[in-house]
Amino acid sequence: MRWTKYFLPTSKEPPKDAEIVSHKLMSRAGMIDKISSGVYTYFPFGYRALKKVERIVREEMDRTGAVEFLMPALQPASLWKESGRLDEMGEEMIRFTDRHKRLMLFGPTHEEIVTDTVRKNINSWKQLPITLYQIQTKFRDEMRPRFGVVRAREFLMKDAYSFDRDEKGLEESYQKMRVAYTRIFKRCGLDCSIQQADSGVIGGKFSEEFVAKGECPELEVGHIFKLGTKYSESMKTFFIDSSGKEAPAVMGCYGIGVSRIVPAIIEGNNDDRGIVWPLSVAPFSVLLVPVNLENAAISGVGEKLYGALIDNGIDALYDDRDISAGMKFSDGDLIGIPLWAVIGKKFTEKGKIEIKIRKENRFVEVGVENATDWIIDYINKEKRCTTL
Amino acid sequence: MRWTKYFLPTSKEPPKDAEIVSHKLMSRAGMIDKISSGVYTYFPFGYRALKKVERIVREEMDRTGAVEFLMPALQPASLWKESGRLDEMGEEMIRFTDRHKRLMLFGPTHEEIVTDTVRKNINSWKQLPITLYQIQTKFRDEMRPRFGVVRAREFLMKDAYSFDRDEKGLEESYQKMRVAYTRIFKRCGLDCSIQQADSGVIGGKFSEEFVAKGECPELEVGHIFKLGTKYSESMKTFFIDSSGKEAPAVMGCYGIGVSRIVPAIIEGNNDDRGIVWPLSVAPFSVLLVPVNLENAAISGVGEKLYGALIDNGIDALYDDRDISAGMKFSDGDLIGIPLWAVIGKKFTEKGKIEIKIRKENRFVEVGVENATDWIIDYINKEKRCTTL
Numbered sequence: 001m002r003w004t005k006y007f008l009p010t011s012k013e014p015p016k017d018a019e020i021v022s023h024k025l026m027s028r029a030g031m032i033d034k035i036s037s038g039v040y041t042y043f044p045f046g047y048r049a050l051k052k053v054e055r056i057v058r059e060e061m062d063r064t065g066a067v068e069f070l071m072p073a074l075q076p077a078s079l080w081k082e083s084g085r086l087d088e089m090g091e092e093m094i095r096f097t098d099r100h101k102r103l104m105l106f107g108p109t110h111e112e113i114v115t116d117t118v119r120k121n122i123n124s125w126k127q128l129p130i131t132l133y134q135i136q137t138k139f140r141d142e143m144r145p146r147f148g149v150v151r152a153r154e155f156l157m158k159d160a161y162s163f164d165r166d167e168k169g170l171e172e173s174y175q176k177m178r179v180a181y182t183r184i185f186k187r188c189g190l191d192c193s194i195q196q197a198d199s200g201v202i203g204g205k206f207s208e209e210f211v212a213k214g215e216c217p218e219l220e221v222g223h224i225f226k227l228g229t230k231y232s233e234s235m236k237t238f239f240i241d242s243s244g245k246e247a248p249a250v251m252g253c254y255g256i257g258v259s260r261i262v263p264a265i266i267e268g269n270n271d272d273r274g275i276v277w278p279l280s281v282a283p284f285s286v287l288l289v290p291v292n293l294e295n296a297a298i299s300g301v302g303e304k305l306y307g308a309l310i311d312n313g314i315d316a317l318y319d320d321r322d323i324s325a326g327m328k329f330s331d332g333d334l335i336g337i338p339l340w341a342v343i344g345k346k347f348t349e350k351g352k353i354e355i356k357i358r359k360e361n362r363f364v365e366v367g368v369e370n371a372t373d374w375i376i377d378y379i380n381k382e383k384r385c386t387t388l
Numbered sequence: 389m390r391w392t393k394y395f396l397p398t399s400k401e402p403p404k405d406a407e408i409v410s411h412k413l414m415s416r417a418g419m420i421d422k423i424s425s426g427v428y429t430y431f432p433f434g435y436r437a438l439k440k441v442e443r444i445v446r447e448e449m450d451r452t453g454a455v456e457f458l459m460p461a462l463q464p465a466s467l468w469k470e471s472g473r474l475d476e477m478g479e480e481m482i483r484f485t486d487r488h489k490r491l492m493l494f495g496p497t498h499e500e501i502v503t504d505t506v507r508k509n510i511n512s513w514k515q516l517p518i519t520l521y522q523i524q525t526k527f528r529d530e531m532r533p534r535f536g537v538v539r540a541r542e543f544l545m546k547d548a549y550s551f552d553r554d555e556k557g558l559e560e561s562y563q564k565m566r567v568a569y570t571r572i573f574k575r576c577g578l579d580c581s582i583q584q585a586d587s588g589v590i591g592g593k594f595s596e597e598f599v600a601k602g603e604c605p606e607l608e609v610g611h612i613f614k615l616g617t618k619y620s621e622s623m624k625t626f627f628i629d630s631s632g633k634e635a636p637a638v639m640g641c642y643g644i645g646v647s648r649i650v651p652a653i654i655e656g657n658n659d660d661r662g663i664v665w666p667l668s669v670a671p672f673s674v675l676l677v678p679v680n681l682e683n684a685a686i687s688g689v690g691e692k693l694y695g696a697l698i699d700n701g702i703d704a705l706y707d708d709r710d711i712s713a714g715m716k717f718s719d720g721d722l723i724g725i726p727l728w729a730v731i732g733k734k735f736t737e738k739g740k741i742e743i744k745i746r747k748e749n750r751f752v753e754v755g756v757e758n759a760t761d762w763i764i765d766y767i768n769k770e771k772r773c774t775t776l
Contacts, residue, residue, distance in 0.1 A: 005453055005455075005518075006455055007455050007457070007509075007518055007520060009509040033505060033508070033509075035459075035460055035462075035463065035464065035501060035504075036460075036462070036463070036464040036490075036492070037488075039460045039462045039463070039464075040460060041457065041458065041459045041460060041501065041505060042457055042458040042459075043457050044455045044456060044457045044520075046457075047456060047457050047458050050458075065393060067393075067394060067395050067432045068432060068435060069395070069429065069430055069431055069432045069434075069435050070429065070430040070435050070438075071423075071429045071430075072423055072424075072427045072428060072429060072542045073525065073527075073542060074423075074424070074427045074527065074541060074542045075423065075424070075427075076423065076424040076427075091487045094484060094486075095484070096482060096483070096484045098482075098529050099479045099529050099531065100425075102424075104424070113423060113429065116423075117421060117429060120421070121395075121397040121421075130393075130395055132395060132432075137461065137525060139461075139462065141486050141487050143487065153462060154460045154461060154462045
């Protein structure tokens, strides 16, 4: 991607309402833009990070054997009456009366819909176990939105629902998810602790929270629940077990705040100059910095290196803006791309590319002809380290 | 994917409210499930088709140089007052008063937000042109939802917005999109005509619709607009042009009904037994049908072939259900996967796999040892034909 063809507006000043470092840096690095209280646009650079996180979540869900689908955000209130939760949910749930006078709502969670799906389509023990998941935008009218996209009114969530024949099956499904969650957060560069938690309006007998520690504030990024038969009993989701008797499906549910992972990563990966992306979730792997585009040798090598990286499937951002080297460096630090390839003084003097490793703040000099291979090797090594 | 571990509930009967063949087949093939009027869950098989279409749309948008981002569905009514459209929009727009008594709405379209973004971040002709796009769930409280996901209250849309220095620039951006749309629909297996259209509440001077013919009903799958300065004038989106004067950005906007493409494809690609997916958007490329799993030779070859296809990156669905061959064949026709590999009588008699090409209803006998290569060759050939 060429910076001049991209939309990446950086700024020096954080927004006035920003209290935590991730909110400040996400705004300054042109990742998000506030539209209303707790409502944000993801600018392209921020959306790339979100998509990388989403991909890790999807890969690890698929690895467990969970099956992806998509339920609607719009839901009829009637299903929530059936589960008994319509009155339990407070003002956080967005409700409206549609043009045909039916009460509708925007589901802050989806136990009702998925339970309805299973009761309509599964009737034998042979069809169990099954775990279904979705990655979907959710809406909650938060009393006090804050911390940027951390506590927002519109956010991206992964929610999974397991249906088992019995408690033993639930235990297995639950443990699979617990392992998957550990892998997801580790791959994203998050250091999480697992804490027993209150199950709240979701319900069930037991739940655990995954809390990202990068120092203050602590961020809840995942929450997994053993629901038992709460929903299958109230919504009559029974199947015929192997002995021919009717039994309620035994459920679990498992949430990840996908859009919350991005600020959690930044909370734990920054310095006084900006973001320090882990390679696994960085919007781009490589930043190309030609210090002076008017120098034909520099811009020529820049174009060549950019082309070579793209041809090798490396996502590179080429800073082709007509601005000073100093501004390029300070923007580079702010947006925090893991590897930089600087084409400047060392190049004109002795034909070397200076590769900066952002997290170590270290420069390595590499001959022009070896730069692409060096970068590919570095990226592959890092990938091997973070692949579990 | 193994069918027994998947969630693909097929049925013989279409829903009572289904008027068109795509609605009937999408329901019967376990692709969608109605939750409320005009509100659907995408079951896993349907979601895979939607994701394949989404990917084609994204690839072709990226190819034009448009940049992906994500605006919120939730929007403050204040921006719509500014553009003058708040009163123009009828009951289709879902509105609610939030807990702090602010009027909010779910954006049926995003001209206001994107125009606000550009006026806040772009001030020089050097930053133009730029085209931003998003792929996002939209909400419209349709008077009369019908035809399954064709006219739904929640649906997936791609909307792009171009900002240019002048009319000449708009013309170029518009033509790029027009070409991209033609490529997208062709890659999806749709035969579209382009018709000059009414610009409605979107506005502007000129617009064209892309209508899928694939016989009755005609489906509008895309609509592109030359907006001119309608929004940039009312919302004061000015930049400094190369002569130092203030000028309004000249805009275009470009929509695709991503979730409508799926039924449009089915309308044009079906027979009396079910769906006939074009390979480019088929939820799976290959269906493996072992006719009798109790025969150890058959199930052994089935497993081996399934493993070989997966190892080669071919998305295969393995029908490992313990049901009759007849039921497997009728479900296979219904769900319409392009290639089948049948391991049955021809295998036990003479070691041959019967490969069925669904669209031609033709069988080819291939030796077991050549089956994987034959399938890979076929898929690569088809891909070359549909790559433009």
